[in-house]
Amino acid sequence: MDDLPEARNYEVADKLEFQPRRRSKACARTTAGGASAMEGVANCMGRDMAFRMEMTQKLWRRPEEVDEVASEVAVEGLAWEVQRGSCLLQPSSWERRCGLQKLLGRLSLLREDRRVLWELRAEVCDDALGGYKGLNEEVITGSAKNSWKSGTEGAESDDTQGPKVTYVPPAPPEDEDSIFAHYQTGINFDKYDSILVEVSGHDVPPAILTFEEANLCQTLNNNIAKAGYTKLTPVQKYSIPIILAGRDLMACAQTGSGKTAAFLLPILAHMMRDGITASRFRELQEPECIIVAPTRELINQIYLEARKFSFGTCVRAVVIYGGTQFGHSVRQITQGCNVLCATPGRLMDVISKEKIGLRQVRYLVLDEADRMLDMGFGPEMKKLISCPGMPSKEQRQTLMFSATFPEEIQRMAGEFLKLNYLFVAVGQVGGACTDVQQTVLQVGQYSKREKLVETLRNTGAGMGDERAMVFVETKKKADFIATFLCQEKISTTSIHGDREQREREQALGDFRCGKCPVLVATSVAARGLDIENVQHVINFDLPSTIDEYVHRIGRTGRCGNTGRAVSFFDPESDRHLAQPLVKVLSDAQQDVPAWLEEIAFSTYVPGFSGSSRESVFTSVDTRKNFRGKSTLSTAGFSSSQIPNPADDESWD
Numbered sequence: 133m134d135d136l137p138e139a140r141n142y143e144v145a146d147k148l149e150f151q152p153r154r155r156s157k158a159c160a161r162t163t164a165g166g167a168s169a170m171e172g173v174a175n176c177m178g179r180d181m182a183f184r185m186e187m188t189q190k191l192w193r194r195p196e197e198v199d200e201v202a203s204e205v206a207v208e209g210l211a212w213e214v215q216r217g218s219c220l221l222q223p224s225s226w227e228r229r230c231g232l233q234k235l236l237g238r239l240s241l242l243r244e245d246r247r248v249l250w251e252l253r254a255e256v257c258d259d260a261l262g263g264y265k266g267l268n269e270e271v272i273t274g275s276a277k278n279s280w281k282s283g284t285e286g287a288e289s290d291d292t293q294g295p296k297v298t299y300v301p302p303a304p305p306e307d308e309d310s311i312f313a314h315y316q317t318g319i320n321f322d323k324y325d326s327i328l329v330e331v332s333g334h335d336v337p338p339a340i341l342t343f344e345e346a347n348l349c350q351t352l353n354n355n356i357a358k359a360g361y362t363k364l365t366p367v368q369k370y371s372i373p374i375i376l377a378g379r380d381l382m383a384c385a386q387t388g389s390g391k392t393a394a395f396l397l398p399i400l401a402h403m404m405r406d407g408i409t410a411s412r413f414r415e416l417q418e419p420e421c422i423i424v425a426p427t428r429e430l431i432n433q434i435y436l437e438a439r440k441f442s443f444g445t446c447v448r449a450v451v452i453y454g455g456t457q458f459g460h461s462v463r464q465i466t467q468g469c470n471v472l473c474a475t476p477g478r479l480m481d482v483i484s485k486e487k488i489g490l491r492q493v494r495y496l497v498l499d500e501a502d503r504m505l506d507m508g509f510g511p512e513m514k515k516l517i518s519c520p521g522m523p524s525k526e527q528r529q530t531l532m533f534s535a536t537f538p539e540e541i542q543r544m545a546g547e548f549l550k551l552n553y554l555f556v557a558v559g560q561v562g563g564a565c566t567d568v569q570q571t572v573l574q575v576g577q578y579s580k581r582e583k584l585v586e587t588l589r590n591t592g593a594g595m596g597d598e599r600a601m602v603f604v605e606t607k608k609k610a611d612f613i614a615t616f617l618c619q620e621k622i623s624t625t626s627i628h629g630d631r632e633q634r635e636r637e638q639a640l641g642d643f644r645c646g647k648c649p650v651l652v653a654t655s656v657a658a659r660g661l662d663i664e665n666v667q668h669v670i671n672f673d674l675p676s677t678i679d680e681y682v683h684r685i686g687r688t689g690r691c692g693n694t695g696r697a698v699s700f701f702d703p704e705s706d707r708h709l710a711q712p713l714v715k716v717l718s719d720a721q722q723d724v725p726a727w728l729e730e731i732a733f734s735t736y737v738p739g740f741s742g743s744s745r746e747s748v749f750t751s752v753d754t755r756k757n758f759r760g761k762s763t764l765s766t767a768g769f770s771s772s773q774i775p776n777p778a779d780d781e782s783w784d
């Protein structure tokens with residue numbers, strides 16, 4: 133067998149997130165740290181992961197040795213060995229369900245040895261047990277081995293395409309204490325009252341100041357009290373009467389300020405008023421309300437809120453999302469469905485399989501609406517509103533909520549909303565939550581890992597006292613950084629789109645309960661997730677858009693609690709974010725580092741005006757601009773381009 137050329141070996145190294153000029157140091161580090169590092173890993177993650185790290189180290193050897201290791205692993209033939217071998221060869225795919233194709237793709241880096249390739253292929257197909265595991269995470273065996281995802285949700289549910297998804301998520305607890313469990317509002321909750329709110333559009337219903345003024349039915353009021361809500365947040369004060377008045381709405385309010393209840397409560401109030409009850413055990417269910425959100429975890433969270441507020445009523449909420457058994461979704465639906473919470477792919481599936489009819493839809497809610505209308509989900513949403521049976525926008529009420537609303541998205545939203553929709557802006561459109569203390573550090577790519585450990589140790593999250601979310605750019609890197617942190621004896625788990633749904637839910641559960649106080653995530657966890665005690669967000673990699681930044685840091689500082697966000701700014705790759713970052717920081721009364729300002733004003737960003745800072749940012753309600761009116765003085769910011777998914781993440 134010919135030696136791999138040196139350049140090729142570098143490519144292998146790159147796949148492992150190391151760069152050539154970094155290799156010698158990294159290698160020396162792992163070798164010198166050898167035994168203790170391995171012990172750390174073994175302690176944190178069990179022997180399985182320790183082995184992975186060992187194999188990773190071997191990759192620092194010369195090319196022919198890499199092949200040697202691969203051959204050893206494959207030829208020895210034990211599934212166990214091969215399983216670990218697969219980890220060696222594709223560390224980013226420590227997922228069981230990572231398909232053969234991906235593996236082959238990575239293996240082609242070592243394409244010289246066909247024998248290795250084929251033997252590995254056979255074994256991985258047979259028993260792909262790998263998978264990144266957080267502390268004590270369940271090891272999935274035999275029965276789950278065919279449950280890897282095969283592309284889109286549509287494919288998952290289609291009996292004829294790809295392996296079936298068999299995961300049935302556990303039912304949430306039914307006892308009242310669990311249903312109404314909530315965390316405390318923070319010291320800044322009352323400060324919400326001082327945020328400026330602007331409502332644009334005609335015939336705006338007056339805001340309400342208390343829950344009593346909303347005139348909700350007794351059961352809803354009881355549920356609101358049990359949920360610990362005593363006072364309305366601004367977005368609730370304005371949105372509830374607007375929705376109760378039957379108006380379409382686009383509402384923008386800072387992260388963690390109660391947008392979910394702002395749409396759920398008036399919808400449920402209407403349903404109760406209309407005497408809606410779930411029709412049980414019908415093949416085709418016709419919900420009155422459909423709520424869509426971009427991620428599985430978020431839609432599940434919205435469902436739990438809907439279940440909480442509809443507790444003790446005849447209204448039945450149901451959740452369906454990808455990564456779970458299609459039959460399970462159907463069973464949930466056929467038991468009766470008034471409020472359907474769904475991710476777009478699974479929703480289109482159940483519609484096409486005629487499990488859901490749209491004729492009765494009175495409310496269509498797009499949570500994280502800007503994300504739901506962007507290039508990723510926009511086409512599917514358009515398909516949804518033109519599905520046979522879906523009432524026209526004149527016949528239904530359409531509600532959109534988010535903390536960010538780029539101009540282009542607002543324009544596109546017109547297709548979904550009645551002409552006279554109202555726009556509620558609490559504070560600045562696209563503004564960051566002011567309860568989050570933001571710090572931006574200049575950190576080059578090769579210093580990020582050391583800085584991360586230092587930051588986590590300083591914050592206490594690494595010691596297990598506090599919780600931190602670490603955002604990275606790619607799924608592969610999420611695994612890599614999670615493993616690295618475990619090696620540093622920081623209990624960590626990860627969530628990203630290459631993990632099985634079962635693993636994603638377990639990772640989130642472990643993070644929520646504090647078993648793993650650090651969660652490394654891709655942007656799949658950037659929006660909407662409401663997790664108690666997340667005191668820190670670290671942007672190991674900054675996202676590609678400022679809106680995504682606003683959502684990410686909004687995982688902390690929720691509901692009047694304070695939080696901290698630290699972002700590593702790499703001047704090599706993040707220059708385009710300098711201007712909007714300066715704007716977001718200064719709008720939230722945060723310190724702006726002089727170096728960042730310098731970069732911001734020396735960088736030309738297409739679509740941004742360099743001459744005047746103000747002209748860079750859009751107005752609150754873009755309809756004002758269309759009508760030739762001047763930009764409001766309280767101008768907010770949103771990115772000037774329709775956002776793209778910020779990384780290599782696959783979305784629901």
Ligand SMILES: Nc1ncnc2c1ncn2[C@@H]1O[C@H](COP(=O)(O)OP(=O)(O)OP(=O)(O)O)[C@@H](O)[C@H]1O
Pocket residue numbers: 314315317360361362363364365368385386387388389390391392393534535659660661662686690691
């Ligand atoms: N009036 C209220 N009183 C007390 N707690 C509230 C109130 N409204 C909402 N909350 C709580 O505040 C937290 C954040 O609410 P929610 O998740 O709806 O925020 P959000 O605005 O949708 O955030 P994001 O933009 O991140 O999606 C939740 O735990 C929710 O139960």
